[in-house]
Amino acid sequence: MNRLFFRFFILVMLSISVAAFIVYFTINRLFGDPLEAIARRQAAAQIFLLEQYVDQAPADEWLDRLNKIREVSDVRIDLVPLAIARKSLPEQERDAFERGEVVIDIPHKALFRRVDLAGDKYIGSNEEAIHAQDLPIDIGVALQVEAVRYLIVALALLIPIGFWSRSHWKGLQVLMRVADKFGAGQLKARAQMQPGDSIYPLAERINHMADRIETLLESQRSLLHSVSHEIRTPIARLEFAFELLYDTVQRDQVLQMRIGGMQGDLIELKSLVNELLGMARMDSDAPLRYETFDVTEALRSCANSLPPSPVSLDVAVPDGMGTYYGDQRLLQRATGNLLRNAQKYANAKVALSATRKLGGVTIVVEDDGPGIPESEREKVFEPFYRLDRSRDRSTGGFGLGLSIASKAVNLHGGALKVDTSPLGGARFTITLPAA
CATH class of the missing domain: 3.30.565.10 (Histidine kinase-like ATPase, C-terminal domain)
Structure with a gap:
């Protein structure tokens, strides 16, 4: 019984885990990677400096402003050739990079962005990309928050399910004990449940089945017992009659042999009746004398x-x-x-x-x-x-x-x-x- 509910618990946990993955991939498909959004928010300061400070510089001063950011920031900012940047990025991110967008490299806590698409904004920049490293990106906390969120959802589902399953489990335990008693010969064993119990209809049907089985067995035992006792009386009379008849035909050996054979048949019949009575007693509700x-x-x-x-x-x-x-x-x-x-x-x-x-x-x-x-x-x-x-x-x-x-x-x-x-x-x- 415990194995049944343990499997049910494992099934619920697996379902919640699968649902979590489905939610993640669905959001990723429709609205983009949520982890990237988190990383972009964490690197928002550096992105702001690039877009609002460096990009607003005159064509011949952008490099000076980039060097000033290097001096005051803990972030390491380098200019790398486009070939290296393209090689460092996964294939699905290269299109955004070529469009001049900021691309976040979450595993390496870095970002890439082309300096100038056409070479007409910043002097000597059309073959270079900005590579910022050591960004304050930490998605571990975000993952922990998501894990806590799904854990709360799991508990919110499992606790009601647990209370609901507990009533079923207790009812099934009662039915199992009744089945054990009934199988051990206690034909009066019945499941006592309230109409509001979850498995009350099943218990009622099992009780009806037990009543029917008990009635059939009682009828069988009663018939066997009655017939066996009824047969005993004529057997006793026949035994007495054979004894008298045997004494009256002492000189007729052939007749004595036939009477002896009939007495043997009668003894065999008497043994059969005794065996049947013994079986009837063994089928009673309390046959053992400990x-x-x-x-x-x-x-x-x-x-x-x-x-x-x-x-x-x-x-x-x-x-x-x-x-x-x-x-x-x-x-x-x-x-x-x-x-x-x-x-x-x-x-x-x-x-x-x-x-x-x-x-x-x-x-x-x-x-x-x-x-x-x-x-x-x-x-x-x-x-x-x-x-x-x-x-x-x-x-x-x-x-x-x-x-x-x-x-x-x-x-x-x-x-x-x-x-x-x-x-x-x-x-x-x-x-x-x-x-």
Whole structure:
């Protein structure tokens, strides 16, 4: 946000500077160089002496009067050949010089003027020019005055613009904080502004958008929650009925096998409902239950709670990793989901490791399985998404484990990413920021 207004300030300053140059060149084009006018005013005394004292002398006395000016003035006055004078002047000034006008040489604090155009006024002067040096010309003060003038103009523009921009900046800061809260899951966050505020219409539209999003999410969560709870009741009745039915057909092994298969389907359906309820709770306004817990103990507990598996589990969680402030239940669930996912696809080995750095925690789960193609690494965190090789019943699951893990980590302000493990399979890395 500050960058936006800094760029605006730079743009205003550049515009004022460009305007100053445009004003200077426009005046120079229409009315002549203003700096030359200033220099001519500063050298007005010497020009007056030449035009009113030397020029008024008789034809044979002008040189005497010029010498008298040399004696009483600090200005150095010389007679130079026309060729030298013409060579010293820029091309755009030579026409004025040839017409007999006084030409100011500002950089050298000097002036040139022909003594006599036709040689009929001053004796022996038609091939000479007066060159006056060390004139009291100082345009630095004039430039400082102009700079102060433009600075006052700039301040006169920038101060009102600053007050006007400040209201916009404060309003945008409010909207940015609301957006951060809303993105963090605080769906009740709204921008509180007065109708007279500059960006009130934008805030109102953002509030309306937030109301609509909150309504849609609430409807989705309510539907998911209600449907899941409604399904639980018939599932419980079916479980009870299957138990009774299984006991009544003890002698019919074929029927027992079919009932066992149906019980497996029912257990799978029950697990799906539990997963959906878990996701619904994570989408609530305040899903986290913060507490301080021991990181080493929590991670080792995840490893110990895994179901039996033919693959080996290498746990490299050092002692004394300290404590972390967060939702222990959610973080253990995220780590457990990653470990169970690794067990499904590993050939022989699963590894769990963790490090602590600058208050944050990094948890790595990797396996030696087939890995995840790079094109599908972002999709595996989507709900119900499963890779083609995991769509059969042998692997189980509903495609919710990784989605739940990602959401649990994101709620803590962390990140979950997947890449290739040195073991040959997939490597999932949980990065939790300092609490």
